[in-house]
Amino acid sequence: MVSLLQCPPSPFRSSFSSNNPRSPFLRFHFPLRHAVRCNLVEPIKFDNGKPYIPLLNTSAHHLSSTATSHLDNTLPPFNKHDTRLRIFSGTANPALSQEIACYMGLELGKIKIKRFADGEIYVQLQESVRGCDVFLVQPTCPPANENLMELLIMIDACRRASAKNITAVIPYFGYARADRKTQGRESIAAKLVANLITEAGANRVLACDLHSGQSMGYFDIPVDHVYGQPVILDYLASKTIYSDDLVVVSPDVGGVARARAFAKKLSDAPLAIVDKRRHGHNVAEVMNLIGDVKGKVAVMVDDMIDTAGTITKGAALLHQEGAREVYACTTHAVFSPPAIERLSSGLFQEVIITNTIPVSEQNYFPQLTVLSVANLLGETIWRVHDDCSGGIEPYSSLGID
Missing domain, CATH: 3.40.50.2020 (Rossmann fold)
Structure with missing residues (x-):
């Protein structure tokens, strides 16, 4: 069961932190809605890579948020109490979902997800989403079939709860490699999965680094393609x-x-x-x-x-x-x-x-x-919610198609 938790400290390196050092030969300039500074958890004692363990906890943490001086000229004003925007997390990557919500200054929506003895998935929203702009964060990573089915049921639950817009936030899109026929009698599973997500009731998809660009054409709904390259x-x-x-x-x-x-x-x-x-x-x-x-x-x-x-x-x-x-x-x-x-x-x-x-x-x-790509996805969610144009320079700097 995924429930409402306090925003944890960011467990990964965040390359969009306001105090991140920049190289003289590579700079990215764009206004972020928040410059959230989270304390890092204790890293594993390795000499080189220093990976960080994603930890969820329920203790409260102080978050400091600042806005850039020219923010009001580029983005609509931020309203923390805007109840039209709701974010729910599946069970595939709850740590990333918490980081996204932490960056946005929001809390994850309450949702009940469980599995019956025979493996069937049960989803129930624990709060109203009627007329809301709902974002469901669920990568279809291994086990791909389990997580994909969970995403479809989450979408269906939101649709039947009268959500105004449903965006499937898929940081990793499974089955993306099956995007063409290289031999006879093969399936194009990427198109099949796109159809399933659309028919379940999603109005939009936000995906990160699709295996091939043509996969966006398999969807009959808008697709925001975010690159992790920056x-x-x-x-x-x-x-x-x-x-x-x-x-x-x-x-x-x-x-x-x-x-x-x-x-x-x-x-x-x-x-x-x-x-x-x-x-x-x-x-x-x-x-x-x-x-x-x-x-x-x-x-x-x-x-x-x-x-x-x-x-x-x-x-x-x-x-x-x-x-x-x-x-x-x-x-x-x-x-x-x-x-x-x-x-x-x-x-x-x-x-x-x-x-x-x-x-x-x-x-x-x-x-x-x-x-961490949490800030990247969080900023994209804000811009999708606020109907910001993708053609402005700060937006394209995020690596968004």
Whole structure:
């Protein structure tokens, strides 16, 4: 059961904090509705990555909020008592939901979610949402089928409770890789899941780093596509890496556009591509490297890490080609076995991920760094609720399509 809790301190590094150091070669300027400063919990005693454990607690915490001087000219006035905006969390990632609510200065709505003995899911809203703008935070991460079904039932509950608008906030959209037919007699599951979410009653979807852009076209409702790229870029910019030493690497040909955009914002770093051929699902074979990485700090960029087969074979090739250090950067940490063993094998100087998918404590390893996308999603929710245009410069700086 997910119930109303006090806002906890942010358990992850927040790259949108008002006191975050900025690199001279990479800056993001946009007004945030809140500059919430939360105390960090005690980190695991690792020398490098310092991942933080997501903890929920019911103790009260003091939050200090400030607004930028030009906020009134860019955003509608904030009303903390605006009851038209309601946020509910599923069971997939309650820590992220709490962080989003904490950033927005709101409290999570009361909702009862339980499972019967036979596995059926029961959802009941514990407060009225009639005429409200409702946002349901629920990534469809593993177990994908359980979390997807829970999201559908949550949407249905809100629709039957006469919510005015229902937005499915899906930090990680499962089944996104099944977005086309590569062989005969295959299903396009991404389209099927999009239809299910639409038919359940969602009016809008807010997704983070879809596997491919065309997945937005599978929905017959508006889709706000948020990129986690600014969070990772901001963190890399705070590190002491000379721009002349950087090279951005795409782990496969399909990710070249993503890596090129990343490299352009990272001081226009050069680009390298790992050419591989896949013989089956979750099985990859690296063939060769396109580009020069000798003596460089290689930053491998991808949208997700599943079994880590592709990215670890690519890292091994980069070391063979003379790369000094290898960083792995990804938004979604699926971490299916044996991903942890591969990532902690010593090939990577640091593995940088976000908290779109919760990482259990037993899956932490010394090189892991977890960044929070809560402020990014929270600010997007405000702008969707306030009907702000996506064309203004501060909005596009958030990485929103």
